[in-house]
Amino acid sequence: MKFTEAQSEFIQLWGNFGSQWGINKTMAQVHALLLTSDEALSTDDIMETLAISRGGANVNLRELMVWNLVYKSAKPGDRKEFFVAEKDMWEVAKRITRERKRREIEPLMHHLNRLKTVDEADPQSLNFVKLVGDIERLVGRMNKTSDTIMKMEENAFFGSIIRLLK
Amino acid sequence: MKFTEAQSEFIQLWGNFGSQWGINKTMAQVHALLLTSDEALSTDDIMETLAISRGGANVNLRELMVWNLVYKSAKPGDRKEFFVAEKDMWEVAKRITRERKRREIEPLMHHLNRLKTVDEADPQSLNFVKLVGDIERLVGRMNKTSDTIMKMEENAFFGSIIRLLK
DNA sequence: TTTTATTTTCAATAATTACTGAAAGTTTTA
DNA sequence: TAAAACTTTCAGTAATTATTGAAAATAAAA
Structure with a gap:
């Protein structure tokens, strides 16, 4: 080709x-x-x-x-x-992740948090509050875990550079 | 509300x-x-x-x-x-991830692999092949990373269940 | 300052994507 | 077997999203 x-x-x-x-x-x-x-x-x-x-x-x-x-x-x-x-694809991935988090995850978490003020008297609210809480925990945890993994990958990346310099 | x-x-x-x-x-x-x-x-x-x-x-x-x-x-x-x-949000996350991988990551990897057959004589191909390889490695790694996230979260989930049982 | 080169904006338009609703298809009941 | 109840399909249409292109704005040069 x-x-x-x-x-x-x-x-x-x-x-x-x-x-x-x-x-x-x-x-x-x-x-x-x-x-x-x-x-x-x-x-x-x-x-x-x-x-x-x-x-x-x-x-x-x-x-x-x-x-x-x-x-x-x-x-x-x-x-x-x-x-x-930017040609460094690792940088590219980091920047896309950062921008999407800023635009999507943060507003989502904010809205979800607001929804937890639902009137607890309604029997349907029980499951609703649980659902919203579950989503918050899930999204929040995935967010944190992806930070952790980004750092791990970054260390692996710099680690190999340092080994090359020795 | x-x-x-x-x-x-x-x-x-x-x-x-x-x-x-x-x-x-x-x-x-x-x-x-x-x-x-x-x-x-x-x-x-x-x-x-x-x-x-x-x-x-x-x-x-x-x-x-x-x-x-x-x-x-x-x-x-x-x-x-x-x-x-399905009300278990952890299951929901797994199933969405699975379906998107199947629909998006697999075809992408397949296409990228094909592009590496570019004519190496053209001097521009050098960077092109490097770019495609970088993307392949990155996507492959992120794919694995998302598996890792899933396993970590799953362990965290079962870990907390086990703690509750103790 | 005026002219020229270049970038930015945005109303109009085009392209894409999703939805409707009625007809066709299917399954169940009598 | 026929009628009724319900589900599926899809051509036409509506809604959304992206693009054009020319005018306005900006920046540089003369």
Whole structure:
């Protein structure tokens, strides 16, 4: 398979995969394009390669910067902005996890907590309060456990670096 | 807050939360309704409470059964089908994880593996192959990690049961 | 300051995704 | 076997979500 062919398959794949999770398909495709590019790309490069509008390219690039997955990169003598993706996939995973936690887990926990103020007199409330409590504990525990495992993985990562330096 | 009020807020919440991940909003709402119902519900109950059509109720109930989150439950003397949700949230988490792995991770890994057959002559392929390999390792590791989380949580769960028995 | 290059915004539109409702299919009862 | 009760399907439609493209805003150069 030729590189360009493999690259465009990867862009498609990443776009479909992203849109199965709550991530905009085009945003995932821009990300995939930058991940597979050795050079920094301009908005025009991205518009051309992905056949999307200037507006779309701009909005998705800025969103990728909010997620900390893409940075601006100036080229001397060129007024245009160029963009590069963070290539360390471990960093990528950490940043996606962090952003999703912030956007989803935190508001969920907040809402669930509020729901526990349900009137306890209603007999149906008994199971309801238990359910909400179970979900809180489950989500909270998974959140903590994923932090623990991220740290474990990180230590394993740095551990192997340190061994290399010895 | 009254029970019915809290219940409908929960249904909304679960629906919105589900649709942020790739889960159909109505399916998540049907799930939420069944999770918060003490009694088994008929298709008509669900249509009425959520104000959805018979077709929608039917399709989403069957999808919930594919995910193993909802079961049919017969009522003696009634020809209608009634439905109940699995109430053990730990089981719910395991089944959702299992289904998403099957639908998303396995096909992704398969596609990524195929992309590694890219022509190595192209200088851009060097980074491409590294990227694909990194993603494979990362996804594979996260997959294992989620197994680890599940086992840790399961042990924590049984651990607390055992403590109760002592 | 004016011109030019570039980025950003957002109303209109397109694409996608989900839902309805009635007809067809199935199962049960009489 | 026929009628009744209930479930399933799916073409048409509605709702949601994403994209375009041109105008406005901003920044740099002349």
